[in-house]
Amino acid sequence: MSILVVGSMALDTIKTPAGEAPEIIGGSATHFALGARFFTGVRLMSTVGKDFPERYLDELTKRGIDVSGVHRADGRTFRWTGSYEGDMNAAKTLSVSLNVMGTYVPRVPAAFKNSPYVFLANIGPEVQEAVLRQVSRPKLVVCDTMNLWIATKLPALKRLLKQVDILVLNDGEARMLSRERNLVAAARDLLRLGPKAVIVKKGEHGLLLAHGKTIFPLPAYPLAKVTDPTGAGDSFGGGFTGWLAETGSLSSKNLRMAAAYGTVVASFTVEDFGTRRIEAISRKDVVRRFNAFRNLVDF
Amino acid sequence: MSILVVGSMALDTIKTPAGEAPEIIGGSATHFALGARFFTGVRLMSTVGKDFPERYLDELTKRGIDVSGVHRADGRTFRWTGSYEGDMNAAKTLSVSLNVMGTYVPRVPAAFKNSPYVFLANIGPEVQEAVLRQVSRPKLVVCDTMNLWIATKLPALKRLLKQVDILVLNDGEARMLSRERNLVAAARDLLRLGPKAVIVKKGEHGLLLAHGKTIFPLPAYPLAKVTDPTGAGDSFGGGFTGWLAETGSLSSKNLRMAAAYGTVVASFTVEDFGTRRIEAISRKDVVRRFNAFRNLVDF
Numbered sequence: 001m002s003i004l005v006v007g008s009m010a011l012d013t014i015k016t017p018a019g020e021a022p023e024i025i026g027g028s029a030t031h032f033a034l035g036a037r038f039f040t041g042v043r044l045m046s047t048v049g050k051d052f053p054e055r056y057l058d059e060l061t062k063r064g065i066d067v068s069g070v071h072r073a074d075g076r077t078f079r080w081t082g083s084y085e086g087d088m089n090a091a092k093t094l095s096v097s098l099n100v101m102g103t104y105v106p107r108v109p110a111a112f113k114n115s116p117y118v119f120l121a122n123i124g125p126e127v128q129e130a131v132l133r134q135v136s137r138p139k140l141v142v143c144d145t146m147n148l149w150i151a152t153k154l155p156a157l158k159r160l161l162k163q164v165d166i167l168v169l170n171d172g173e174a175r176m177l178s179r180e181r182n183l184v185a186a187a188r189d190l191l192r193l194g195p196k197a198v199i200v201k202k203g204e205h206g207l208l209l210a211h212g213k214t215i216f217p218l219p220a221y222p223l224a225k226v227t228d229p230t231g232a233g234d235s236f237g238g239g240f241t242g243w244l245a246e247t248g249s250l251s252s253k254n255l256r257m258a259a260a261y262g263t264v265v266a267s268f269t270v271e272d273f274g275t276r277r278i279e280a281i282s283r284k285d286v287v288r289r290f291n292a293f294r295n296l297v298d299f
Numbered sequence: 300m301s302i303l304v305v306g307s308m309a310l311d312t313i314k315t316p317a318g319e320a321p322e323i324i325g326g327s328a329t330h331f332a333l334g335a336r337f338f339t340g341v342r343l344m345s346t347v348g349k350d351f352p353e354r355y356l357d358e359l360t361k362r363g364i365d366v367s368g369v370h371r372a373d374g375r376t377f378r379w380t381g382s383y384e385g386d387m388n389a390a391k392t393l394s395v396s397l398n399v400m401g402t403y404v405p406r407v408p409a410a411f412k413n414s415p416y417v418f419l420a421n422i423g424p425e426v427q428e429a430v431l432r433q434v435s436r437p438k439l440v441v442c443d444t445m446n447l448w449i450a451t452k453l454p455a456l457k458r459l460l461k462q463v464d465i466l467v468l469n470d471g472e473a474r475m476l477s478r479e480r481n482l483v484a485a486a487r488d489l490l491r492l493g494p495k496a497v498i499v500k501k502g503e504h505g506l507l508l509a510h511g512k513t514i515f516p517l518p519a520y521p522l523a524k525v526t527d528p529t530g531a532g533d534s535f536g537g538g539f540t541g542w543l544a545e546t547g548s549l550s551s552k553n554l555r556m557a558a559a560y561g562t563v564v565a566s567f568t569v570e571d572f573g574t575r576r577i578e579a580i581s582r583k584d585v586v587r588r589f590n591a592f593r594n595l596v597d598f
Contacts, residue, residue, distance in 0.1 A: 087480050181386050183503070185523040204482070205504035206518060217596060219505060219516035224484040256598035297516060297596065299555035 001245045002041040002066075004112050004138075005032045006131045007121025007234070008078055008101050009046040009070065014273055015083040018227040021273035025056040026080065028121035028144065031231030033065045034275055035238020035265040036119075038283040039246040042238075043112045045069035045131070047104040049077035059279060069109050073100040088229050089203045108134035117245040119237060120164070122146050125156040132163060140250070142166040142241050144234070150176050162194040165250075168237050174200040183208055184215055197255055199240070201233050209259050216256050221267035221293050228273045232266040235278055239265030239286070264289045300544045301340040301365075303411050303437075304331045305430045306420025306533070307377055307400050308345040308369065313572055314382040314393075317526040320572035324355045325379065327420035327443065330530030332364045333574055334537020334564040335418075337582040338545040341537075342411045344368035344430070346403040348376040358578060368408050372399040387528050388502045407433035416544040418536060419463070421445050424455040431462060439549070441465040441540050443533070449475050461493040464549075467536050473499040482507055483514055496554055498539070500532050508558050515555050520566035520592050527572045531565040534577055538564030538585070563588045 007029030013022045029046045036042045043066045048057075050072065057067050078101035081094040106127060113136050120128040120143035128143060141164045149157050150173060157177075161167060167190060171183055177193075180186040183200055187210035190198040197211040204226070206219040240262030247254055264286055271277040306328030312321045332341045341364045347356075349371065356366050377400035381390040405426060412435050419427040419442035427442060440463045448456050449472060456476075460466060466489060470482055476492075479485040482499055486509035489497040496510040503525070505518040539561030546553055563585055570576040 182523060182525065184521045188523060202504065205501065206516070208521065214595070215521040216598070217505070217518035217521050218598070219518050222483045222507065222514040222516050224481060224487060226481065253598070260598045294598070296513070299515070299517070299552070299559045299593070 001116050001248065002043055003036050003117040003119055003241055003245050004043045004045065004108070004115035004135065005029050005036070005119040005121055006045040006106050006128070007032060007119075007123055009048050009052070010078040010080050010101075011052070012230060012274060013079070013081040014228055014230055016088065016228050016273075017085065018225075019273070021228070024274040025059075026230060026274055027078065028123075028234045030060070030275065031234035031269065031278075032119055032121050032238040032241075033060065034063065034278045035235030035262070035269070036242035036245070037064050038239070038265070038286050039242030039261075040117070042066065043069055043115060045106055045108065045112070047071040047073050047100045049073060049075045049100045052077045063279065069112055071104070073104070075100040082230070084229060087204070088226055091230065106131050116140070117241060118142070119241050120144065120160075121234060121237070125149050125153050125160045129156065129160045129163070132160075140165050140241075140244060142168060142237065144168050144237060145173065147173055147176055158193060164195055166197045166199065167193075167195040168199045168201065168233075168240070170201045170203070170233060174198075187215065196250070199259060201236060203229065203232070206263065207259060209255060211252055211255055214252060216259065218256070218259055218263060219297060221263055221289065222296070223267060223270065226270045229270050230274060231278075232269050235269040236262040236266040238262070260293060261286070261290060264293055300415050300547065301342055302335050302416040302418055302540055302544050303342045303344065303407070303414035303434065304328050304335070304418040304420055305344040305405050305427070306331060306422055308347050308351070309377040309379050309400075310351070311529060311573060312378070312380040313527055313529055315387065315527050315572075316384065317524075318572070320527070323573040324358075325529060325573055326377065327422075327533045329359070329574065330533035330568065330577075331418055331420050331537040331540075332359065333362065333577045334534030334561070334568070335541035335544070336363050337538070337564070337585050338541030338560075339416070341365065342368055342414060344405055344407065344411070346370040346372050346399045348372060348374045348399045351376045362578065368411055370403070372403070374399040381529070383528060386503070387525055390529065405430050415439070416540060417441070418540050419443065419459075420533060420536070424448050424452050424459045428455065428459045428462070431459075439464050439540075439543060441467060441536065443467050443536060444472065446472055446475055457492060463494055465496045465498065466492075466494040467498045467500065467532075467539070469500045469502070469532060473497075486514065495549075498558065500535060502528065502531070505562065506558060508554060510551055510554055513551060515558065517555070517558050517562060518596060520562055520588065521595070522566060522569065525569045528569050529573060530577075531568050534568040535561040535565040537561070559592060560585070560589055563592055
């Protein structure tokens, strides 16, 4: 059951207390795809510039990700430079150049229109909606968003949320969108905007999943060393949606398992810069850590 | 199996977004005792002034707490005035007057010297150690501390930690004492100071329990409304130590259950100002919420 993901692809330059990595592959769609590929086929839609190394696309293809929907535009690739300090819970953006992402108008390839699962990674809500309109009756639509769109495109975002099944966002965004300081209240409040489930990501503190009347709190997988948090949220989305696509069930129990798989996938992502770690592991590693995680949190 | 607790008793004046409460009973030993009493007998040691309402002590006695170790000194009771704003994760101290707590020299009553369980709530480490010396071979010693003692009494605190079994402290204190920013690394590092287990409390984000080579992450019980966080950490200590005293086992599994009971007890505390909610509930309420919590976090 393939997942169609649309979002950014980037060349990231990252500095953390553990070191630096210049011009490595990044972007929300990239991190999502690498997290989802353990569970299901992934169809990737994004845009890159003429300067984007072909071998980066080859590495994705080797991992079962269909990159035929990646448009190579005339111009430079989206670039982001950021750094993390202290507890590394928030990135400091040092520079950002949208380049070809700034004018990206996604056109869903004919072969992708029947995708049963859709993940709308963090791009403008009108663009997310435009993609959704090109897909024929998907079984499940999951979306992410960010503070910028909450601040500048709220009506479009609210219209989009009426058409998605699950909303994934971080704690600051959940507070901003709901105007609730308490995160449990925020998660519950966001259900009123349309989604059947809402996941509030809290970085090192795990997540809250609101679904119907229940709140499922899940801690993060405990790591004594975080090398680079970039992409953790997107690869969480990949693991989460990937598990749902593989299993097909939206039961409360299965949503929780999906959240735990997403958490485990994200825990690998932060162990090295960018996509290095998540590219290097196999499904077996993910399943092994999932089982360890289950034992770890049991009481 | 009785627990001896030594710590502060206070008259608190608290302001939160939910309202205000003037001159209500507070203090670390008070909140601990009210959290532990669901599980075992509690012997309370502290000091209050001549102005401390007798009925406050009567209310504790009614709930099975032995207040014969509460010394009524010549002077005024310890007073704290604080407020909470926004996400309420940290109190803002508006005023503090140690009064009789400032000169408190605890003398363990003869009838308390055989206490098998000891909780050293947040008072100076020399005072905590002086109490410990007066108890004959306790089965388990748990202690709390605070940033003030880490900053001003580090050698005394380190000496104390060599004599305690379990250290309970909050995230900021754990970082300060270990000099590690990563909380998993901090919790592990603190084991090297002597305790067999370390609990790092993270407020609304739950806790980390380090024990041997394992880290047990536990989320907080999710509440959509927090009225007053005062005493949550101390009543956590009460529920945690109370469960260990009732059951007698220090197995990894039982430490986790104790942490979950502490979490549940603390979740009641924050539902109303000061001790109001925790005074009003019964063991049955605690057990019911514990079972609900277990189902809630299961995946």
